[in-house]
Amino acid sequence: MTVQEAVNKLDELELKEFALGHAMGILSYDGATAAPKKSYIPRGKTMGCLAGEAYKLTTDKSAVAILDTLRSHADELDDNTIRRLELREKNLKEMRAVPIEQYVEYTELMNEADSAWHEAKEKSDYAIFEPYLRRVIDFTKLFAEKVNPDIAPYDYCLDKYEEGLTMQKAEAFFSALRERIVPLIARVGAAEAPDESVAKVLFPIEKQRALSDILMDKLGLPRDRCAIGETEHPFTTNFTPDDVRITTHYHEKAFLSSMYSVIHEGGHALYELGVDPKFSFTCLSGGVTMGIHESQSRFFENIVGRSRGFIDNLYPDLVRLCPEIGKYSAQDIYRAANKAQPSLIRTEADEVTYPLHIMVRYEMEKKMINGEVNTAELPEMWNAYYKEYLGVTVPNDREGILQDSHWSGAGIGYFPSYALGSAYGAQYLAKMREEMDFDAVVASGDLAPIRAWLGEKIWQYGSSKSPEWILKNALGAPFDPGYYLDYLENKMKDVYGI
Amino acid sequence: MTVQEAVNKLDELELKEFALGHAMGILSYDGATAAPKKSYIPRGKTMGCLAGEAYKLTTDKSAVAILDTLRSHADELDDNTIRRLELREKNLKEMRAVPIEQYVEYTELMNEADSAWHEAKEKSDYAIFEPYLRRVIDFTKLFAEKVNPDIAPYDYCLDKYEEGLTMQKAEAFFSALRERIVPLIARVGAAEAPDESVAKVLFPIEKQRALSDILMDKLGLPRDRCAIGETEHPFTTNFTPDDVRITTHYHEKAFLSSMYSVIHEGGHALYELGVDPKFSFTCLSGGVTMGIHESQSRFFENIVGRSRGFIDNLYPDLVRLCPEIGKYSAQDIYRAANKAQPSLIRTEADEVTYPLHIMVRYEMEKKMINGEVNTAELPEMWNAYYKEYLGVTVPNDREGILQDSHWSGAGIGYFPSYALGSAYGAQYLAKMREEMDFDAVVASGDLAPIRAWLGEKIWQYGSSKSPEWILKNALGAPFDPGYYLDYLENKMKDVYGI
Structure with missing residues (x-):
């Protein structure tokens, strides 16, 4: 097999892998949005079949032969092909680590664990x-x-x-955060809390749907390539830059909840929509890591969406859709949206206490994987950490250890990427400020310069570069959590006057 | 390979075929309901891949070997296995009729033709x-x-x-219809037309959605196994009896349009939901032919849904959802819903003129396939037939030859099944009347006895019997279009007093 033949065969293989992944992704999305409840029965059968086919495709000896050919000609390959080779070798190693029966058992376990988690959460029964x-x-x-x-x-x-994260790096990061966040929370706790009542006005769901459309326009999400759906837990799913989906959930008396879900998921979607289409149907498509992904979603949610300029710009639309909001000022909304207070639920947490939620999960996962705790003891440990780190008492497992879906999907190791992503975002902000009047751009309502910056430095590359390369390319300097801490302190200074 | 081994392999093969078909079906459904516009690009790639895999599975020599083994032991097989063998042999013959490249070209053509038809219809440009x-x-x-x-x-x-229909049978059927329908239409045309204004009241779409929920309840569609979506052209799609979807479209000033779409598609759905689950994941799942399918949908739409008893029963809900309807009586709605008048659009046609729309298409298809007309002449021929059969002048191709999607999906030969299905339904009705007080059942609002009758005689069998067997099983007598004509004449007598 020549190098060119191997590359052609790789393209063909990855197109088939894409097709199976795309089908499974749409089946999942449909299951979460439109399907009747009992559809899980045929869906389970189909998912099992398609996952088995995908496993066979990826691990088949013809697929391995392609990699062997490419590896033996590594010095003749361009950067993108080298990256494909590396990503595939890593993936193959993982898939071949256990025999196929065990791999299928593992994928089946994830389906079952997800159902069990839903039921456990509903019944608050760990x-x-x-x-x-x-x-x-x-x-x-x-x-x-x-x-x-x-x-x-x-x-x-x-x-x-x-990619590249270790406990050593994570702990250096968390310890830097702890040093300045713990005293910051103490200062915030001593200051007068903002009035939150604007967040609780009755905002009819039909009108919130109209607000989602406005938010998607303001973010610059092209509707012919990005659709919105409704699910209990908001998420983003993507296939190619021509088909990205976000979801949200509506609560009549909590419009900020859906509003920030749409902006958060919108950030994920912008990333996926901005990947160079030449990577579509290959393993270089899509965002590179969860850390880089969360750095986009949390950037838009918090740094853009919770800024005074963004809220000022949105204010007339909010009042038009929900006249009761007219009793409040844009500043009232800004303060309510930035109220910082230790709480129980990660996804509803403010920017300042958010990293502590992550640290709880990090410590627990480490002990789980190191065998320092058995599963029966986990709820007690969770509650103890929440008391210690956040000072709150967990009333039940539903609002405690069962709140997140990640572990049911075997996502152990995922959580730190949220905190890292938030910190990356603050450093992007510092860098952007060198090149544009960021606050003026946000207040103008036209976020095109911000999209252009992120698109050029990050989005276009998809998975074709390592996260280290991408960060360095964007920041021009090593990652430094100091920017994140400066940002949080400044935000609190502005909101609380401390 | 023993017979038992062959049957096991067949089960395995058909499960895989199901998985690919299920994935493609969900991709289509998602494309019609939730997906952003440009998603057709990745969807096209994925559909191409999956269709190719399905073709390979079905035509692979290992699949053929299963059939050969079963065929050589045909006398040892049970009825269901014999039927599977026959259906597969017929399908295989079709797939192998042309080489794979040509088969792929054909499936690609259907995708392209569908896009072209949509555009042509939108622009009214044949x-x-x-x-x-x-x-x-x-x-x-x-x-x-x-x-x-x-x-x-x-x-x-x-x-x-x-299955089993020929031109000879179709023409005997159509000529029987023509003999009594043409004079019936003349009598109707001479009578005073019902006032249609109730059909045009403003019925807000939110309220029409609530009406759809009520209709689904009244039909007895279990919502945990049947979901409703919204599309321009209503349709039903099914995977197993645990997952069936119907769709409708809402127009603010034409509530009967969505109402009868929901009931029509609901009839298709009831059939699919009522198939014995033991046939799931095999080629015996799903309704047997389009004629039998349309006999369910048109039975519920017309014989049940357009009856005085059904409308009486629904009337309080209609008035509650749309108080303006209270200005009219149930009898007014009944008459408006049964107004018979030659018109342009098949899907909006009344029961009496409906078969003429089918006959136009039948005559044209026959000429198309026999090479008696070239495609450039078709619009003119369409318009001439509409003038001759229905007495209406077609103003443009959008409301003429471009109105239906069937030909773009290569569905030549499909249309007669609508008229046949309508006629089968009238004969079911006559048979049911021997066993129950049909009008009283419909008026009671609890259609369970009707579902039980159809379920026992038709639905449960899925595709495990031929349509001839099913019809004979249901009717206990040969098919006779006289029942249909009696039904139509009686209906018009009741509505027009003629």
Whole structure:
């Protein structure tokens, strides 16, 4: 097989992998948005079949032969082909770590664990979820050992979601955060809290849907390539830059909840919509890591969406859609949207206390993977950490350990990417400020210069570069969490006058 | 390979075929309901891949070997396995009639033809669609010749949608209809037309959505197995009895349009929901032919839904949802819903003139397939037939030859099944009347006895029996279009007093 033949075969293989992944993605999206409840029965069968086909395609000896050919001609390959080769080799190593029966068992476990988690959360009964979580942990440890026995198992987990992340780096990061966030929270706690009543006005759901349309326009999401749906848990899913979906959920008396979900998911969507289409149908398509992904979503949600300029610009639309908001000023909304207070639920947390929610999960995951705690003890440990880190008492497992879906999907190691992403975003902001009057751009309502900056430095590359390369390309300097801490302190100064 | 091994392999093969078909079906449904416009680009790639895989699966020599084994032990097989064998052999013959490249070209043509038809209809410009229709006709003729050179090509087309139908049977049927429908239409035309103004009241779309929920309840559609969506052209799609979808479209000033779409599609859905689940994931799942399918949808739409009892029962809900309807009586709605008048659009046509719309298409298709007309002449021929059969002048191609989607999906031969289905339904009605007080059941609002009758005689069998067997099982007598004509005459007598 010549190099060119191998590349052609790789294109063909990845198109087939794309087709199977695309089909499974649409089946999931349909399941979450439009499908009747019992559709899970045929969907389970189909997903099992397609996942089995995908496994066979990826691990088949003809697929391995393509990689072998490319590897033996590595010095003749261009950068993109080298990156494809590396990503595939990593993935193949993971898939071949266990026999196919076990791999299928693992994918089936994720489906079952997800159902069990939903039921457990609904009933606030951890015991329903516990046996599944135990098996998820066992599988995670097994993969860690088989794929990369030379590194600590939890380092393997971290690297899975943020290429290159280790416990050492994560802990340096968290300790830098802790040093300035803990005293900041104390100062905020001593100051007068903003009035939150504007966040609780009755905002009819039909009108909130109209608000979502306005927000999507303001973010610059092209509707012919990006649709919005409704689900209990908001998420983004993507296929190519021609088809990206976001979802939100509406609560009549909590319009900020959907508003910031739309902006957050909109940030993920902008990233996916901005990837160079030449990567479509290959393994270089799509955002590179969860850390870089969350750096987009949390940038738009918080740095853009929770800014005074953005809220000022949106204010007339808010009043038009919900006249009761006219009793409040834009400044009232700004303060309500930035109220900082230790709380129970991560996804509803403010920017300042948010990283503490992540640190709780980080500490717990580390102990889970290192075997320092058994699954039966986890709820108690969760509650103790929330008391210690956030000072709040967890009333039940539903608002405690069962709140997030990640572990049911075997996403152990995912959480740190949220905090990292937030910190990356603050450093983008500092860099952008060197090149544009950021506040004026946001206040103008036309975010095109911001999209252009992120598009050029980050989005266009998809997965064709490592996250380290992308960060360096965007920042022109090493990552420094000091920017994030400066940003948080300034925000609190502005909101609380402290 | 033993018989048992062959059956096991067949189960495995059909599960995979199901998975690919299910994925493609959900991709289509999503494309019609939720997807952004440009998603057609990745969807096209994925559909092409999955269709190619499905073709390979079905025609692979291992699949053929299963059939060969079963065929050589035909006398040892049970009825269901025999039927599977026969259906697969017929399908295989069709797929192998042309080489794979040509088969792929044909499936691609259907995608392209569908886009072209949409554009042509939007612009009312037949010229956009004509080259695609020409290729569709050529392919249809090619398949007819390759698959079954011993029968007339248009007989091959008819059999595809209604197993066993031939031109001879169709023409006997149509001529029986013509004999009594043409004078009936003349009598109706001479009588005073019902006032239609109730059909044009402003019925807000939110309220029409609530009406759809009520209709689905009244029909007995279980919402955990049947969901409703919104599309320009209403349709039903099904996967297993655990997942069936119907769609409708809402127009603020034409509530009967959506109402009868929901009931029509609901009839299709009831059929699919009532198939014995033991046939799921095999080629015996799903309704047997389009004729039997349309006999369910048109039974519920017309015989149930356009009856005085059904409308009486629904009336309080209609007035509650749309108080302006309170100015009219249930009898006014009944008469408006049954107004008979020659018109341009098949899907909006009344029960009496409906078969004439079908006859136009039948005559044209026959000439198309027999090469008696070239595609450039078709619009003129369409308009001439509408003048001759219905006495109406077609103002443009959008409301003329471009109105239906069937030909763009290569559905030549499909239309007669609508008229046949309507006629089957009238004979079910006569049979049901022997066993229940049909009018009282409909007026009671609880259609369970009707569902039980259809479920037992028809639905449960899925595709495990031929349509002839099913009809005979339901009717206990040969099919006789006289029942249909009696029904139509009685209906018009009741509505027009003629």
